[in-house]
Amino acid sequence: MxxxxxxxxxxxxxxxxxxxxxxxIVYAVFYVFPxxxxxxxxxxxxxxxxxxxxxxxxxxxxxxxxxxxxxxxALRNTLVxxxxxxxxxxxxxxxxxxxxxxxxxxxxxxxAGFFLPSxxxxxxxxxxxxxxxxxxxxxxxALSLLGLGGHGWLTDxxxxxxxxxxxxxxxxxxxxxxxxxxxxxxxxxxLYEAAELEGAGFRATLRYVTVPMLRPVxxxxxxxxxxxxxxxFIEVFVMTQGGPLGSTDTLVLYLYEAAxxxxxxxxxxxxxxxxxxxxxxxxxxxxxxxxPQFGRSGTVG
Amino acid sequence: MKRNLxxxxxxxxxxxxxxxxxxxxxxxxxxxxxxxxxxxxxxxxAGPFDRYFVNSVVVVTIVLVGNILICSMAGYAFARYRIxxxxxxxxxxxxxxxxPKQVILVPLYILMQKLHLIDTYAALTLPFTADPFNIFLIRxxxxxxxxxCEEAARLxxxxxxxxxxxxxxxxxxxxxxxxxxxxxxxxxxxxxxxFILTNTTSMRTLPVGLALLSxxxxxxxxxxxxAGALIASLPVILAFLVxxxxxxxxxxxxMTR
Numbered sequence: 001m002x003x004x005x006x007x008x009x010x011x012x013x014x015x016x017x018x019x020x021x022x023x024x025i026v027y028a029v030f031y032v033f034p035x036x037x038x039x040x041x042x043x044x045x046x047x048x049x050x051x052x053x054x055x056x057x058x059x060x061x062x063x064x065x066x067x068x069x070x071x072x073x074a075l076r077n078t079l080v081x082x083x084x085x086x087x088x089x090x091x092x093x094x095x096x097x098x099x100x101x102x103x104x105x106x107x108x109x110x111x112a113g114f115f116l117p118s119x120x121x122x123x124x125x126x127x128x129x130x131x132x133x134x135x136x137x138x139x140x141x142a143l144s145l146l147g148l149g150g151h152g153w154l155t156d157x158x159x160x161x162x163x164x165x166x167x168x169x170x171x172x173x174x175x176x177x178x179x180x181x182x183x184x185x186x187x188x189x190x191l192y193e194a195a196e197l198e199g200a201g202f203r204a205t206l207r208y209v210t211v212p213m214l215r216p217v218x219x220x221x222x223x224x225x226x227x228x229x230x231x232x233f234i235e236v237f238v239m240t241q242g243g244p245l246g247s248t249d250t251l252v253l254y255l256y257e258a259a260x261x262x263x264x265x266x267x268x269x270x271x272x273x274x275x276x277x278x279x280x281x282x283x284x285x286x287x288x289x290x291x292p293q294f295g296r297s298g299t300v301g
Numbered sequence: 302m303k304r305n306l307x308x309x310x311x312x313x314x315x316x317x318x319x320x321x322x323x324x325x326x327x328x329x330x331x332x333x334x335x336x337x338x339x340x341x342x343x344x345x346x347a348g349p350f351d352r353y354f355v356n357s358v359v360v361v362t363i364v365l366v367g368n369i370l371i372c373s374m375a376g377y378a379f380a381r382y383r384i385x386x387x388x389x390x391x392x393x394x395x396x397x398x399x400x401p402k403q404v405i406l407v408p409l410y411i412l413m414q415k416l417h418l419i420d421t422y423a424a425l426t427l428p429f430t431a432d433p434f435n436i437f438l439i440r441x442x443x444x445x446x447x448x449x450c451e452e453a454a455r456l457x458x459x460x461x462x463x464x465x466x467x468x469x470x471x472x473x474x475x476x477x478x479x480x481x482x483x484x485x486x487x488x489x490x491x492x493x494x495x496f497i498l499t500n501t502t503s504m505r506t507l508p509v510g511l512a513l514l515s516x517x518x519x520x521x522x523x524x525x526x527x528a529g530a531l532i533a534s535l536p537v538i539l540a541f542l543v544x545x546x547x548x549x550x551x552x553x554x555x556m557t558r
Contacts, residue, residue: 007420008484010491015460015461015462016378016382016384017372017463018373019375019377019378019382019461020374020375020378020384021375022370022371022375022431022435023372023374023375023431025369026371026427026428026430026431027394027397027431029412029519030405030409030412030428031397031405031428032398032414032429033408034405034408034409034412035400035402035404035405035408037408037411037412038362038404038405038407038408041407041408049467050314057311069398092513096311096314099310100311101306102307104304104307104308105308108545108546110311110315111549112541112545112549113315113318113319114314114318115541115549116322117318117322117363117416118552119486119488119537119538119541119548119552120490120534120537120538121489121492121511121533121534121537122490122494122508123490123508123509123511123530123533124508124511124530124534127512127526127527127530128321128322128325128527128530129321130515131325131328131523131526131527132321132325134322136387138320138321138324138325141324142320150309167521170318170321170397174318175552175553178549178553179553180548182553223399224513227401228400229506231401231402233403233493234492234493236514237512238512238515239514241538252354255403255406256406256493259407260408260497265407265411267397268407269408272401272403272404272406272407273404274401275401275403275404276401276404277373279401282558283399300466
């Protein structure tokens with residue numbers, strides 16, 4: 001290093017450009033370009049097998065979303081999934097975090113146990129539950145002890161989607177519980193002592209101390225879980241392929257099939273943008289609802 | 302009394318949550334000739350999970366090295382330099398964290414096809430070497446550290462890349478540990494993109510190979526399926542047992558900030 005001359009004659013890029021260049025290249029080629037290309041694709045009929053590979057179709061692909069019964073079904077199932085699992089996961093996670101409060105024997109062991117499902121691949125979890133829900137699978141084995149069981153949870157159209165939702169809550173709850181547990185450490189103890197002095201019970205403490213103090217974290221958890229849940233794909237791809245009778249068909253499964261089974265890239269891009277817009281709208285709603293500054297004096301309506 | 306109730310409730314919840322996992326392990330071990338690891342051996346060789354395993358390790362390693370280099374450089378630039386339009390650029394980085402990745406699935410596939418990169422390690426790694434979350438994490442970590450050491454190194458005549466690699470990266474160690482945990486886990490478990498971007502058995506990663514095994518002739522072969530599922534999870538579970546505290550805090554602390 002020391003022997004290097006202070007001035008070299010050859011042209012040198014400013015250091016900041018050198019530092020940002022690798023990122024800029026990857027970002028431009030693999031994020032920005034596909035993102036913009038995806039939007040244009042939505043206005044094209046792009047089928048690699050057709051004679052005329054591409055043709056401009058205007059807003060046809062986007063308009064088709066509104067009249068396509070399969071899209072409506074996939075949208076309904078996805079909304080049921082999101083609106084069912086996100087609140088359940090959040091409440092369950094809060095419950096576990098509350099149970100973990102205080103000096104609990106073996107606390108780190110509990111935390112590790114709850115956290116474990118969130119590091120395992122969704123493919124593994126989905127495959128495990130596919131067998132677990134089978135007529136002679138683990139769930140029915142356990143239920144037979146109660147004199148119940150024998151139900152094909154994933155082959156019955158009325159129970160297939162709820163079964164997948166339960167699995168998803170099982171898989172996600174522990175992760176958010178640990179996030180809430182970390183956030184609890186940031187709540188001043190004095191608030192709880194004051195609540196106790198005021199004679200506030202468990203529910204009042206929860207409502208006027210815990211939830212208001214956790215608002216930013218709750219909103220964060222709602223947003224990331226909402227975005228993640230709108231993308232549900234692996235679960236239905238591995239477990240049901242959208243069946244039985246389309247009862248577990250979801251937006252991203254439809255996107256995948258439109259693109260890679262029907263080779264209809266234009267329409268698939270339109271579906272992708274629908275996922276993008278929907279998860280964005282729901283996230284903004286969650287941020288608004290739980291943003292701390294605008295909370296109404298600590299009540300959760 | 303209240304505390305005991307708390308513990309009983311926790312044990313009950315944990316037992317219900319653990320039951321499916323325990324059931325999976327028993328299925329994978331219960332063979333015709335009693336308890337054995339036979340299914341594991343068969344899936345490893347004939348699966349061919351040995352090949353998937355190697356692919357997963359190669360992909361995760363390349364993506365990890367790429368992220369550590371590229372994200373350190375970018376995070377350092379965003380933290381320390383006055384960049385024209387830097388705020389907007391950094392906002393773009395953050396907004397990409399929230400982007401549902403499916404939006405770029407089809408165009409990325411078409412792009413890789415045009416570049417003739419489908420079914421190569423390049424397709425499985427290059428797009429994932431600059432995870433925006435990692436850049437965000439490194440930048441946020443760096444702005445909390447005063448730039449004194451870097452100034453001193455610069456006065457000694459060190460160039461910018463030397464400053465980054467010799468002075469800044471050692472200070473970044475805690476952040477880089479989180480980057481490593483986050484990157485390894487996401488890419489080890491990744492399914493949709495590796496699935497779309499490959500089309501031969503020899504290029505599949507573990508989650509893709511496992512999903513395809515479950516849809517092929519082995520779909521009712523529970524023992525082999527669960528053994529394969531455990532092979533795909535074992536490295537993650539072992540790492541978790543060893544680095545439990547670091548992994549939990551790494552995956553959650555960056556989140557609540």
